Amino acid sequence: MPEKVLMKGNEAIAEAAIRSGCRHYFGYPITPQTEIAAYMAKRMPKLEDGCFLQAESEIAAINMVIGASAAGKRAMTSSSSPGIALKSEGLSYLAGCDLPAVVVNIQRGGPGLGGIQPSQADYFQATKGGGHGDYHMAVLAPSGVQEMFDLTCLAFDIADRYRITSMVLSDGILGQMMEPVTFPEEETLNNAVPVEKSWALTGTHGLRPPNIVNSLLMDPLELERSVVERFARYGEIAARETRWEEMLTDDADIVIAAYGATARIAANALQAARAQGIKVGLLRPITLWPFPKAPLLELAQRAKAFVCVELSMGQMAEDVELAIRCQKPVLRCTRTGGVVPSPDEVLAKILEAAKG
Amino acid sequence: MPIVFEKPQGLTNAPMHYCPGCTHGIVHRLAAQALDDLNLTGQAVGVAPVGCAVFAYNYFNCDMIQAAHGRAPAVATGLKRANPETIVFTYQGDGDLAAIGTAETVQSACRGENITIIFINNAIYGMTGGQMAPTTLPGQITQTSPYGRDVTKTGMPIKVCELLATLEAPAYIERVSVDSVKNVRAAQKAITKAFQYQAQGKGFSLIEVVSTCPTNWGMTPVQALAWLREHMLDYYKLGVYRDRYAGEVAA
Ligand SMILES: Cc1ncc(C[n+]2csc(CCOP(=O)(O)OP(=O)(O)O)c2C)c(N)n1
Ligand code: SF4
Numbered sequence: 001m002p003e004k005v006l007m008k009g010n011e012a013i014a015e016a017a018i019r020s021g022c023r024h025y026f027g028y029p030i031t032p033q034t035e036i037a038a039y040m041a042k043r044m045p046k047l048e049d050g051c052f053l054q055a056e057s058e059i060a061a062i063n064m065v066i067g068a069s070a071a072g073k074r075a076m077t078s079s080s081s082p083g084i085a086l087k088s089e090g091l092s093y094l095a096g097c098d099l100p101a102v103v104v105n106i107q108r109g110g111p112g113l114g115g116i117q118p119s120q121a122d123y124f125q126a127t128k129g130g131g132h133g134d135y136h137m138a139v140l141a142p143s144g145v146q147e148m149f150d151l152t153c154l155a156f157d158i159a160d161r162y163r164i165t166s167m168v169l170s171d172g173i174l175g176q177m178m179e180p181v182t183f184p185e186e187e188t189l190n191n192a193v194p195v196e197k198s199w200a201l202t203g204t205h206g207l208r209p210p211n212i213v214n215s216l217l218m219d220p221l222e223l224e225r226s227v228v229e230r231f232a233r234y235g236e237i238a239a240r241e242t243r244w245e246e247m248l249t250d251d252a253d254i255v256i257a258a259y260g261a262t263a264r265i266a267a268n269a270l271q272a273a274r275a276q277g278i279k280v281g282l283l284r285p286i287t288l289w290p291f292p293k294a295p296l297l298e299l300a301q302r303a304k305a306f307v308c309v310e311l312s313m314g315q316m317a318e319d320v321e322l323a324i325r326c327q328k329p330v331l332r333c334t335r336t337g338g339v340v341p342s343p344d345e346v347l348a349k350i351l352e353a354a355k356g
Numbered sequence: 357m358p359i360v361f362e363k364p365q366g367l368t369n370a371p372m373h374y375c376p377g378c379t380h381g382i383v384h385r386l387a388a389q390a391l392d393d394l395n396l397t398g399q400a401v402g403v404a405p406v407g408c409a410v411f412a413y414n415y416f417n418c419d420m421i422q423a424a425h426g427r428a429p430a431v432a433t434g435l436k437r438a439n440p441e442t443i444v445f446t447y448q449g450d451g452d453l454a455a456i457g458t459a460e461t462v463q464s465a466c467r468g469e470n471i472t473i474i475f476i477n478n479a480i481y482g483m484t485g486g487q488m489a490p491t492t493l494p495g496q497i498t499q500t501s502p503y504g505r506d507v508t509k510t511g512m513p514i515k516v517c518e519l520l521a522t523l524e525a526p527a528y529i530e531r532v533s534v535d536s537v538k539n540v541r542a543a544q545k546a547i548t549k550a551f552q553y554q555a556q557g558k559g560f561s562l563i564e565v566v567s568t569c570p571t572n573w574g575m576t577p578v579q580a581l582a583w584l585r586e587h588m589l590d591y592y593k594l595g596v597y598r599d600r601y602a603g604e605v606a607a
Binding site: 053061063066069089090212 | 410418438441443
């Protein structure tokens with residue numbers, strides 16, 4: 001029998017990391033992700049090779065992840081928006097060094113110190129890179145506690161398979177929410193077959209030439225080649241790992257696009273609109289990068305309009321417009337700064353879209 | 357013919373890019389020799405800094421990683437925690453270690469991370485063309501202190517060994533130089549001891565090497581060594597600042 005327990009979203013992320021074989025966690029305190037670090041602090045010392053370390057800063061924490069990952073181990077750090085900004089340098093180095101890592105962002109309102117209430121305003125930062133240079137991260141956006149668990153497991157697998165950083169992008173609502181989680185049987189976890197890491201820094205022991213993990217390439221042609229190669233890998237990720245969920249889109253005139261916690265609010269509004277006879281559907285991106293462009297474009301051929309529901313001034317809305325090549329209007333139902341829209345606000349926007 | 361001089365196995369055959377007379381090359385050799393002597397080269401993982409030694413990953417004949425500016429001790433922490441059986445060292449300049457990386461330096465020392473830091477104090481930012489470093493001496497002329505370092509506005513240079521010696525955790529902290537045969541020998545002994553301590557699980561070691569940057573000091577290598585002796589050794593006093601296990605280990 002699979003185990004089923006009631007837990008907070010943040011705890012589900014931590015438990016998923018441990019069950020995925022992550023034994024190295026480095027963090028720095030920040031609300032609203034503290035439960036992840038607290039969980040790791042409790043569990044890691046009890047596990048063989050388990051390492052929990054509270055770093056002196058988010059910058060140090062991500063660099064410790066770089067070290068542990070370079071040593072060939074599954075490593076994770078978690079933070080919230082202002083802390084992720086500090087990690088950006090490390091995210092860029094992880095990309096340049098082709099190191100796998102899992103980074104969790106339980107977003108809060110910004111810019112600046114902002115607030116501690118839930119937000120989705122780090123969408124651009126997460127999906128467009130965040131740090132310097134040409135690169136991407138795989139960005140996974142859970143919309144429930146079970147998915148906090150499942151997508152964290154997936155994040156580790158994608159990271160190892162493609163030598164990329166996977167970001168679990170969530171928010172304070174889901175981080176604090178309690179829901180039942182079913183843990184998969186040990187052997188059904190995807191990482192049952194660990195990825196060979198022949199590049200890892202484990203010491204040559206005189207048996208092989210030195211391994212070098214490095215992002216410095218002084219010859220522009222060589223640097224260009226390495227970036228182009230990395231983008232070929234990104235292409236593979238886009239082809240194989242793009243994930244989304246659709247709800248009542250078959251006959252939809254209006255398509256709501258929403259991810260994470262707002263997708264749940266949107267689903268409520270959708271039911272209310274359907275009750276009024278409005279043909280509305282929902283597309284929920286599960287991966288924000290790669291973004292589910294193809295299904296959105298397909299829906300644009302049948303739908304009259306799109307409604308983007310976001311806890312930001314409309315960041316994902318721009319990607320929706322790009323995906324559908326601006327063929328249909330994209331209305332924004334946005335709240336920001338930690339304010340969450342009610343299902344009624346979303347319903348009003350659906351009605352506005354339906355009027356045309 | 358008997359072999360009287362050999363390159364350590366711990367160094368690759370790659371030609372070094374350092375300027376003629378730069379002391380970086382000597383210190384690379386000392387570190388590689390120490391690893392060889394202790395039979396640790398095969399277990400070693402080195403962390404190259406941002407600075408003139410950025411290409412150290414081409415010179416040390418062991419697994420290497422290149423870290424972001426100042427972050428080497430954090431990367432080393434991750435490496436060592438993940439694989440405690442490896443011998444992890446960082447090789448950092450004074451801008452890297454004592455300016456942008458101050459937090460990582462102090463905190464890794466404070467935790468007593470079981471790593472070895474080789475710290476090159478040449479009183480200047482070498483790679484970027486000779487700007488003022490946290491270790492630049494009072495009155496010293498650099499590109500960004502063209503009238504000489506004004507200590508009323510920029511404070512006095514940081515003495516890293518003395519600073520870290522205020523912490524409880526570090527196992528071994530020594531300041532050495534490579535300006536003379538005698539001092540090179542002493543530096544070799546210190547670096548070897550630092551690696552030995554790590555292999556024995558004794559904790560954090562930092563060896564500061566008072567060094568030269570003839571190019572950016574605007575001197576010949578010989579003049580630079582004389583300047584080092586005359587000006588630097590007075591402010592940066594050589595010696596052992598911490599040895600938690602003094603007398604226990606024959607180095
Ligand atoms: C984040 C960041 N800031 C600045 C630089 C530019 N930079 C390259 S080397 C260097 C100075 C290194 O000086 P030091 O650590 O004293 O080493 P040296 O070159 O003297 O050996 C700087 C500032 C950089 N690469 N990254
Ligand atoms: S610039 Fe200075 S520190 Fe750098 S290699 Fe040349 S002499 Fe050495």
